[in-house]
Amino acid sequence: MTAHPGRIAGPRTALWAALASLGLAVAPQVFAATAPAQWTLVQAGHLLDRPGHAPRGASTLLLRDGRIEAVRDGFVDASAFAGVTGEPNVVDLRDRYVLPGLIDSHVHLTSDKAGIEGQLESVTANVADLAYQAAVNARRTLDAGFTTVRNLGDEDGVTLSLRDAIAAGKLSGPRIIDAGTSISTTAGHMDPTLGFRDDLHAALDVHGNTCDGAEDCRKAVRRQVARGVDVIKIATTGGVNSRIGAGLGQQMFDDEARAIVETAHLYKKKVAVHAHGADGIALALRAGADSIEHGTLMDDEDLKLMKKTGAYYVPTLSTVNGYKERLAKNPDAYTGEVRSKIEWRIGITGKSLERAVPAGVKIAFGTDAGVSLHGRNADEFELMVAHGMTPATAIQAATVNAADLLGLGDQVGSLEPGKRADLIAVAGDPLSDVTVLKHVDVVIKDGRVEKDSRGR
Numbered sequence: 001m002t003a004h005p006g007r008i009a010g011p012r013t014a015l016w017a018a019l020a021s022l023g024l025a026v027a028p029q030v031f032a033a034t035a036p037a038q039w040t041l042v043q044a045g046h047l048l049d050r051p052g053h054a055p056r057g058a059s060t061l062l063l064r065d066g067r068i069e070a071v072r073d074g075f076v077d078a079s080a081f082a083g084v085t086g087e088p089n090v091v092d093l094r095d096r097y098v099l100p101g102l103i104d105s106h107v108h109l110t111s112d113k114a115g116i117e118g119q120l121e122s123v124t125a126n127v128a129d130l131a132y133q134a135a136v137n138a139r140r141t142l143d144a145g146f147t148t149v150r151n152l153g154d155e156d157g158v159t160l161s162l163r164d165a166i167a168a169g170k171l172s173g174p175r176i177i178d179a180g181t182s183i184s185t186t187a188g189h190m191d192p193t194l195g196f197r198d199d200l201h202a203a204l205d206v207h208g209n210t211c212d213g214a215e216d217c218r219k220a221v222r223r224q225v226a227r228g229v230d231v232i233k234i235a236t237t238g239g240v241n242s243r244i245g246a247g248l249g250q251q252m253f254d255d256e257a258r259a260i261v262e263t264a265h266l267y268k269k270k271v272a273v274h275a276h277g278a279d280g281i282a283l284a285l286r287a288g289a290d291s292i293e294h295g296t297l298m299d300d301e302d303l304k305l306m307k308k309t310g311a312y313y314v315p316t317l318s319t320v321n322g323y324k325e326r327l328a329k330n331p332d333a334y335t336g337e338v339r340s341k342i343e344w345r346i347g348i349t350g351k352s353l354e355r356a357v358p359a360g361v362k363i364a365f366g367t368d369a370g371v372s373l374h375g376r377n378a379d380e381f382e383l384m385v386a387h388g389m390t391p392a393t394a395i396q397a398a399t400v401n402a403a404d405l406l407g408l409g410d411q412v413g414s415l416e417p418g419k420r421a422d423l424i425a426v427a428g429d430p431l432s433d434v435t436v437l438k439h440v441d442v443v444i445k446d447g448r449v450e451k452d453s454r455g456r
Contacts, residue, residue, distance in 0.1 A: 039064055039088035040421075040447055043075045044098035046429065049415040051100065051396040055431065058094070063421040066446040070417055091449065093425045093442060099395065100415050101147030101422030101445060102437070103402035104377050105314050106272075106293055108370030109134040109141070109162065109176075110154045112322070127156045134158050138166065138173030140375030143451050145440035147422040148175040148403075148412055150366070152233045152272055152293070153182035155209075160228060172450055175422075177406050179272065180229035181209040183220045183260060185252050214259035221263040231406075232264040233272045237280030240319070240341045248297070248341065249277035257287040270407065272314075278302055285309050291364065291405055294319075296345065298352040306361045312405045314366035315353045317383035320346045322372035350387035357388040364405040365398035381434040391434035421447035 040063040047059040049071055060076045062069040062084070070081055075094060078084040110130045134154075141149060151159045163176035211220035221232055236252045238244070261284075264271045270290040275281045278299040281292055285305040291312040295302070298313075306313060323342045326333040334342055356363060367380045384394040403413025411420050423444050428436035443451040 038447070039069075039078070039084050039086065040091060041078060041088045042091045042098070042423065042444070043094050044096065044425070045094045046097040047071075047415070048097070048099040048395070048431070051392070051399040051414065059098075061098075061415060061421075061423070062088075063444075063447045066421055066448075068415055068417050068419050068421050071415065091442070091444070096425035096427060096441060097429055097436075098415075098423055098425045099430065100399045100413055101424055101443070102145045102378070102398045103148045103150075103365065103406065103413065104141065104146045104174075104367055104369065104380075104398070105150045105291070105312075105364045105402045105405055106152050106316055106366030106368050107141065107149045107374070107377075108153060108368070109137045109149070109151050109374070110156075110158050110370070112137065112370050112373050127158065130154070130156060130158045131161070134162050135171055135173070137369075137374040138162060138171070138176075141369070141377060142172060142174050142443060142445065143440070144375045144377050145424040145426075145437065145443055146174050146377050147424075147443065147445045148177070148406065148408065150177040150179070150231065150272070150406055152179045152231075152274075155181055157181075157227065163230075174445070175408075175412070175420075177230045177408075179231045179233035180224040180227050182233040182235065182274070183209050183211060183217070183224070184235040184274075185217075185256065186210045186212050211256070211260075214255040217256045217259045218263045221260055221267075221269075225264075225267045225269065229269065231272055232260065232269050233274070234260050234284075235274040236284045237275045237277045239274060239276070240338070240345050244337070250280040250283055252280070252283065254283060254287070257283050257289075261287040261289060270405075281305075285311055293366065293368075295352050295356075296348060298355060303355060303359045303361060306356070307359065310362065312362045312364040312401065313353075313356050314364050314405075315350075315356075315384070315387075316366050316368035316371075316380075317349055317353070317387065318367040318369065318372040318376070318380045320349045320383075321376070321379055322368075325373070350383065353384065353387045353389070357393075362401060363389070363393075363397045364402045365394070366402075376438075378437040378440070381437050385434050391431050394434055395430060395437075421445075 042061040044059045047056040058074050060072045062081050072080055078088050159178050163178045165171045166173040211217040236257055238248045238251055261271050272291045272293055273284040273289040274293050275284050276294050276296040278297045281295055281298055281302045289311055291314050293314045294316050295313050323346055367377050369377055381394050400413045403409045412422055415423055424440050425442035426436045426440055430436050441454050
């Protein structure tokens with residue numbers, strides 16, 4: 001048995017190795033109840049501990065058992081901290097810029113196929129295929145510096161299981177907030193039968209995620225709650241990738257949207273709403289939605305409602321990268337109505353963000369990875385800055401704001417005592433050049449080094 005190649009070595013590693021040499025394979029969890037506290041010192045050349053506030057210079061963070069114990073100015077050793085026992089592990093990042101682990105509020109981990117290829121996968125890939133692919137995509141996401149994600153929809157419960165496996169330490173990946181299966185009306189954006197011939201509909205529509213009428217929509221929410229989801233995802237408008245020529249406007253009635261949001265909130269679940277058209281955005285906000293995803297055609301009324309309700313806007317600008325790259329490889333990757341909507345989306349992407357920023361709307365980082373490629377999540381930063389944000393506010397959207405949206409503000413999003421020890425390190429100053437976040441050198445999640453690509 002050998003230690004994980006990227007993780008901090010500690011006193012237990014030698015014990016596990018010794019037991020392994022005797023033919024005894026012992027899980028690390030066996031020692032969890034009696035093991036001494038695991039101390040780690042992280043020395044940072046520059047530290048953005050609280051995005052939205054001024055960065056610090058040379059700093060030292062003390063980590064214990066997956067949490068931040070203390071933060072001190074300067075490079076100090078263990079003697080500067082009271083209560084430290086034993087010899088701490090030291091992670092030397094004195095030549096790096098350190099900031100909190102990033103958060104992507106909108107991903108789909110089970111795939112990054114789309115168009116005709118994605119439609120084919122939906123009827124050829126079995127649940128095991130999707131589970132393995134989700135695990136691979138989760139690892140790519142973690143390596144990109146994203147230590148927490150909100151997964152907004154899959155059909156087979158794959159990411160619910162992946163969420164639990166990662167939380168139990170069985171797999172490496174980001175912390176997952178999961179929506180289970182997304183909800184829409186029949187013929188809505190998440191109707192799984194769209195684009196398939198009639199005699200296949202019964203086989204495809206087995207997840208109970210479509211609803212019609214207030215009572216049916218309440219049941220749809222309760223079905224997801226019963227599965228153990230963390231958040232509810234719905235669609236109040238059509239979608240760019242919907243295989244139906246019904247446009248991008250409202251496709252849900254007021255009483256249906258209200259029933260969904262009220263039921264979700266009854267169970268203390270937030271509601272993320274896929275919405276492109278202004279009418280469907282307003283509908284969702286009047287119903288009490290917690291976030292608007294995409295928001296492509298946001299108008300003045302929508303902006304006022306966003307401010308009034310305090311809902312977050314998740315722009316998902318990276319979708320255009322996925323569309324462009326697929327079309328460059330295969331001009332026929334998308335056909336018919338979908339292709340025309342994609343060309344429209346490419347041209348209009350970012351316009352709503354340009355209006356939302358000066359209006360003071362709360363913005364959280366989200367990519368829609370799956371439409372764009374997993375592991376390329378940080379491409380979103382460059383697009384956010386190109387459409388009206390500063391590097392500082394874009395980073396805040398991917399840390400403090402996203403943590404608040406996900407209901408994890410007391411756990412992640414900043415590097416403060418008591419919070420999870422999630423942090424990343426890059427070679428440049430992201431407040432001057434946000435593109436340095438595309439090249440994360442070190443990823444630490446829950447106090448464990450999950451990636452170190454500095455070549456040492």
